[in-house]
Amino acid sequence: MSNPTDKRRILVIDDSEAIHTDFRRILNPEQRRGRDDLDLLEEALFGPTPSRTHDVEPEFEVDSAFQGQEGLSKVREALEAGRPYTLVFLDYRMPPGWNGAETLRRLRAVAPTLNVVLCSAYSDYSWTEIFQEFGEQHTLRELRKPFNGQEVRQLALTLTAPKESASKSG
Secondary structure, X not given: OOOHHHOEEEEEEOOOHHHHHHHHHHHOXXXXXXXXXXXXXXXXXXXXXXXXXXXXXXXXEEEEEOOHHHHHHHHHHHHHOOOOOOEEEEEOOOXXXXXXXXXXXXXXXXXXXXXXXXXXXXXXXXXXXXXXXXXXXXXXXXXXXXXXXXXXXXXXXXXXXXXXXXXXXX
């Protein structure tokens, strides 16, 4: 079993309970398991699959906040505890509180390099406006709702991957 501190920490800030459930289903390995009998049957019929037997996918610790103010508090608490989030999935619209842009402004003030994926079915702001204000395109992405589970998982894997100094070129 892995140590909880080994998990990649993700915060979902969205006013919809269903969205939080979707992210947990996509990202939590405990909820993705359940194919053990099928995997055993497949192995019995076709033999072991080398790529499956040696691949170990990272685990995610997914926390929830239902408004921007709550999300900002959780980010601050995580920083103070020395267990910062590596990624935030942030909704654009969360009535009656802060919208995604206001929440992002506040998040940038306390965690300027935090990776954020803005999520929405609406285009409240153009990407030009967002990048003019927030810059740092490598720490800011967009995900359109309804989202694709594979896209969410790939974003999470990519944006939470440990940074290696050897991979950066001068």
